[in-house]
Amino acid sequence: MLGVLxxxxxxxLWSAISYAPFLWHPLVEITDPGDVSYFSxxxxxxxxxFAEEVEAMTAAGQAPxxxxxxxxxxxxxxxxxxIALWHAATPAADAREEFRLSSxxxxxxxxxxxAFLISSAxxxxxxxxxxxxxxxxxxxxxxxEFFRYLPAPAFGALAVAVLGIYDAxxxxxxxxxxxxxxxxxxxxxxxxxxxxLLEAAQTLGARNLKLVRRVVVPAILPDLYNDQRILLGWAWxxxxxxxxxxxxxxxTFFITQQARYQHFENVYAAILVLGIVGFGSDLLLxxxxxxxxxxxxxSA
Amino acid sequence: MSDPSAIEHQVAARLDRLNAREAILDVRGLVKTVxxxxxERTILNNVHLKVRRREFLCVVGPxxxxxxxxxxxxxxxxxxxxxxxxxxxKPVHGPGPDRAMVFQGYTLFPWLTVLGNVMFGLQxxxxxxxxxxxxxxxxxxxxxxxxxxxxYPHHLSGGMKQRVAIARALAIQPRILLMxxxxxxxxxxxxxxxxxxxxxxxxxxxxxxxxITHDLDEALLLADRVLVLKTNPGEVVELxxxxxLPGARDLDSPALKAALIRLEGxxxxxxxxxxxxxxxxxxxxxxxxxxxxxx
Ligand SMILES: Nc1ncnc2c1ncn2[C@@H]1O[C@H](COP(=O)(O)OP(=O)(O)OP(=O)(O)O)[C@@H](O)[C@H]1O
Ligand SMILES: [Mg+2]
Numbered sequence: 001m002l003g004v005l006x007x008x009x010x011x012x013l014w015s016a017i018s019y020a021p022f023l024w025h026p027l028v029e030i031t032d033p034g035d036v037s038y039f040s041x042x043x044x045x046x047x048x049x050f051a052e053e054v055e056a057m058t059a060a061g062q063a064p065x066x067x068x069x070x071x072x073x074x075x076x077x078x079x080x081x082x083i084a085l086w087h088a089a090t091p092a093a094d095a096r097e098e099f100r101l102s103s104x105x106x107x108x109x110x111x112x113x114x115a116f117l118i119s120s121a122x123x124x125x126x127x128x129x130x131x132x133x134x135x136x137x138x139x140x141x142x143x144x145e146f147f148r149y150l151p152a153p154a155f156g157a158l159a160v161a162v163l164g165i166y167d168a169x170x171x172x173x174x175x176x177x178x179x180x181x182x183x184x185x186x187x188x189x190x191x192x193x194x195x196x197l198l199e200a201a202q203t204l205g206a207r208n209l210k211l212v213r214r215v216v217v218p219a220i221l222p223d224l225y226n227d228q229r230i231l232l233g234w235a236w237x238x239x240x241x242x243x244x245x246x247x248x249x250x251x252t253f254f255i256t257q258q259a260r261y262q263h264f265e266n267v268y269a270a271i272l273v274l275g276i277v278g279f280g281s282d283l284l285l286x287x288x289x290x291x292x293x294x295x296x297x298x299s300a
Numbered sequence: 301m302s303d304p305s306a307i308e309h310q311v312a313a314r315l316d317r318l319n320a321r322e323a324i325l326d327v328r329g330l331v332k333t334v335x336x337x338x339x340e341r342t343i344l345n346n347v348h349l350k351v352r353r354r355e356f357l358c359v360v361g362p363x364x365x366x367x368x369x370x371x372x373x374x375x376x377x378x379x380x381x382x383x384x385x386x387x388x389x390k391p392v393h394g395p396g397p398d399r400a401m402v403f404q405g406y407t408l409f410p411w412l413t414v415l416g417n418v419m420f421g422l423q424x425x426x427x428x429x430x431x432x433x434x435x436x437x438x439x440x441x442x443x444x445x446x447x448x449x450x451x452y453p454h455h456l457s458g459g460m461k462q463r464v465a466i467a468r469a470l471a472i473q474p475r476i477l478l479m480x481x482x483x484x485x486x487x488x489x490x491x492x493x494x495x496x497x498x499x500x501x502x503x504x505x506x507x508x509x510x511x512i513t514h515d516l517d518e519a520l521l522l523a524d525r526v527l528v529l530k531t532n533p534g535e536v537v538e539l540x541x542x543x544x545l546p547g548a549r550d551l552d553s554p555a556l557k558a559a560l561i562r563l564e565g566x567x568x569x570x571x572x573x574x575x576x577x578x579x580x581x582x583x584x585x586x587x588x589x590x591x592x593x594x595x
Contacts, residue, residue, distance in 0.1 A: 196405055197409060199377050199401075200401070200407035200409075201420070201424075202394075203377070203399065203401040204397075204400070204424055205395075205396075205421055205424035205472065206420075210424065214424070218409070219409070219410075219411070221411070293411075294452070295410040295411055296410070
């Protein structure tokens with residue numbers, strides 16, 4: 001219940017600021033410019049400048065401007081964002097491909113998918129080996145630890161030079177951002193395996209790779225799954241930077257374009273969609289995890 | 301039960317038979333040390349021990365005397381710094397299928413069903429799956445848990461978990477079953493039932509048991525012989541024959557009462573020596589005068 005409330009509170013605040021004219025509303029949206037030469041309908045003027053003009057025009061016997069209190073363009077009201085979301089969900093047939101929220105998002109999701117797949121294909125096994133065999137850990141982890149501190153976006157120019165300007169460098173950036181953390185986190189998780197289980201397995205004849213495959217992997221699987229969930233969240237944050245590399249694309253391109261045209265309701269809609277997709281997929285994965293690993297009564 | 305001297309004779313005859321058998325486990329001059337700061341600390345010092353085939357040996361001793369270390373070294377989970385451990389005449393290097401272990405904590409694999417747990421060791425030995433499953437069911441039947449074959453460990457009670465652990469250990473058909481306080485986490489009633497189960501199983505199959513306990517009653521109920529260890533460093537104090545036949549034993553019988561008093565004597569003497577060594581005697585300070593009218 002408190003969970004729902006934690007969403008309702010900020011939404012209420014946003015609605016209050018948007019719809020209650022006495023809250024904030026530092027601007028006036030002009031409905032009729034009157035005789036003020038530099039006003040035009042639809043423009044937003046600071047409230048004190050507007051009041052001055054009203055006074056001046058009335059004193060001069062000319063038509064005073066009229067307007068309603070408004071917030072800045074960068075704070076659209078909830079219903080405007082909702083409409084933008086609705087349009088995004090039901091795009092007009094004639095809209096250009098890259099201007100559609102849905103197709104931008106789909107492009108972003110593909111980048112994340114491939115990047116996460118590539119990173120995991122190497123990072124998960126390597127992390128498990130690092131955690132299981134101290135020799136592997138000592139051989140690889142110091143370098144990985146160092147590399148982890150190199151910010152992934154710093155490799156942008158390099159990635160473009162090597163991989164071209166389309167999707168490949170973007171995938172590379174997300175992989176660089178995810179992979180090194182992934183190895184370290186999974187190695188740590190692997191080291192947390194209950195030692196008693198490993199010993200029990202050894203007395204039953206499990207050795208080396210068999211021990212890893214038949215005991216370590218199943219033992220850490222629920223925790224590994226949760227790690228992957230968290231890592232996927234991090235991959236999303238690298239996505240935005242990655243999409244600015246080379247030819248800007250995906251949801252980031254959509255956001256920058258819409259901001260340039262001052263369609264801030266679309267910007268908010270896009271950011272919200274990012275949140276909904278991220279949070280929603282996380283909830284889905286958490287639910288799936290409980291179903292997949294019934295023996296693990298997770299605290300999360 | 302009727303004639304104490306008749307039982308005495310039977311017990312003596314049984315121990316003679318045991319002693320005539322080959323030693324299945326032969327521990328010779330075992331030394332176990334651990335690094336302690338810059339120097340080393342000796343946990344087990346020159347432990348000699350012979351366990352005969354199908355013997356039930358209990359190991360007792362004050363807390364921290366090295367009982368677990370001894371059994372874990374026999375299991376091959378820890379390395380010895382000196383001496384030899386021979387099983388069937390062959391020296392032990394690391395864990396092996398000739399020794400299986402049941403731990404104090406519950407060490408069932410939570411991701412496997414009860415059947416899967418019992419099959420684990422068989423599959424590690426590369427038995428085909430259906431054969432492993434068939435054998436595992438027989439072992440589950442032996443501990444009376446066949447109906448729970450498809451349940452997961454977290455659905456079982458503590459006693460049932462330990463029964464599965466016993467079945468899992470026995471399934472690899474070890475020569476020696478090592479048990480480190482396997483029932484100490486169970487409530488008294490369950491523990492009594494488990495003790496009866498264990499004796500029953502032990503009499504049905506060809507296995508030698510080394511069983512650690514801190515409960516002297518338990519040792520006297522189960523064992524043919526009781527090994528008493530002392531602390532700091534862990535050394536053998538006594539290897540005592542239990543004056544009773546296997547099976548339902550009466551702890552109130554004079555022979556076992558006397559045995560208990562002897563065992564308590566060994567342990568108690570050490571504990572006093574230990575306490576004298578460990579803690580400086582603190583004078584008791586009375587905070588209130590005795591005659592303050594409270595009593
Ligand atoms: N790896 C180790 N490093 C340092 N000290 C150890 C190690 N293993 C055991 N010890 C010490 O050796 C002593 C014996 O430990 P052990 O667990 O064998 O005793 P125990 O007789 O099983 O005790 P308890 O009755 O409490 O189970 C203890 O004092 C313990 O602190
Ligand atoms: Mg112990």
